[in-house]
Amino acid sequence: MLDLQRLKALHAVSVHGTVGAAAMSLGYTASAVSQQIAKLERETRTVLLERYGRGVRLTEDAHRLVEAARELMTIVERAETDLEERKGTPTGQLAIAAFASAARGLMPGVLAELAVRHPTLDVRMSEVDPHESVDLVAKGVLDMAVAHDWDIAPLPAPPGVEQARIGDDLCDLLVPRGHRFARRKTVRREDFDGERWVCQPPGRVCHNWLMGTLRTAGIEPDVAHYADENPTLVALVEAGLGIALIPRLGRGPLPDGVVAVRLDPVPVRHLYAIWRTGAARRPAIAEMVRTLHEHWPRAAEGTPPIGR
Template identity: 50%
Template sequence: MLDLDRLRALHAVATHGSVSAAAEALHVTTSAVSQQLAKLERETAHKLLERNGRGVKLTDAAKLLVMHADRILSLVERAEADLEAHRGVVVGELSLGAFPTAIRGLVPAALRDLRARHPDLRVLVTEHDPFVSAPLVARGDLDLAIVQDWNNEPLSVPEGLVKGMICEDLADVAVPAGHPLAGRDEIDLKELAGDCWISSPPGTICCDWLTHTLRTFDSEPRLHHTAYEISSQLALVAAGLGDCILPRLGRDPLPEGVAVIRLRRPLSRRIYAVWREEAARRPAICAALDALRASARSVLSDEE
């Protein structure tokens, strides 16, 4: 009979690309993964890994086994979720990934609520861009992720994930206080298309969205400065170095030298949670979604 832990080790190597990466994902030593794979080779009477330069590659037999392991591990996760749902108790560990403003604007109140209602649930939070966190959920490295997309550019999520709405967040534009349009109540974004811009680094969802949006105005974006944190972007705006898109969720007090202008055609981003279909019935995921939505309702009512 095939051993589940050994199948999981092989599946992790296939998913993460190397024995060392699989060991890191499984929170064990490289030696432990190698031992599990050696036992699986003896158990199946097939060679599963071959040398490929400095790394390894899966044999045809291993690829066949991984295909079955994927289905087996999904069924195991579904069974575990069903058992948790049957017990109806919110316990255990839940790994949550979120982008910076969601961590600042939604997560603290949600975690405080979860701790009060479900003291036996341990939530572990890490910061990730949605382009990173959604695949991590699909791979099983995260249980739940908070992701975002914009009203003019939807985010596709990997197959096998479920997406649930948390809230919608409006965005304004921040410009230096000395900007010619700083005194306006509202503007069209295309009026700023030729300006210098400050955004998160290329390859992140906000930067890619801003680039795409500005190009619709027949303007090649001038992204002169990049920073992950909104507070850092605003410091650069205050220094007169460019404009930035400023979501309302998790917004800190503005530094001196920054003017915020509403957009005549509102820009909004939709904030979702994503989780694996197999884990949908886990009480911990249901409780986390309830807490995140309650936090969003509170934040949005404060903004109004």
């Protein structure tokens, strides 16, 4: 009989593309995942992974097993949902992803409260960008994701995925204290011609929003520096190396050398909880969504607005 955990390991490799990334998503070591797949190869007397450059690729037989794994994981999820729903209590394991600033500014309080209120619920969080997390939920790798989109770049909604709006996160223009915008109450997009920027790398939602917004205003962005984390971007602004558009959630207090200026119109990103339709009846899903809603007002107020 095929072992479900070994099938899950193969499924994770198919989703993430490498044994190392699959291991990270499952909370295992790369060696453990390789051993699981080696055992599955022995059980099936089939080659499942082939060397390809510095990585691996799945054989045709492996792809067939991955499809079977998806079906089995769906059946198991349905059984777990039915059992949890009958008990009426959030329980079991819940794998959730959150983008960086939500993981920092929203999730600690949410996870701490759930741990106290529901000790039989084992929530495991990973920091994952929305471009990846929504797809991972749709594929069954994650149970939930806290994701975001921008007013001009809606979040894609794959089939079989549901979402709930958590709240709206406002975004400010951050400039060095001696910058020409520092004493202004508001700045418009048309004022940005000739400015140097610091922002997240290409492919990130925030980067795509900045590129689209400035180009719509007829300005080709001059990005001098890229960084993944907002605190790094704030440090680059403080050093006078560029200006940045950074949301308030999880940003923390600004250093004395950085000034927040209101952009007109104010950029807004929308936060969502995402889960699969098949798991919608799980009390754990409902409780996570409720707790996210409950904590959002405090998280949204965590960073002082402009003028404070």
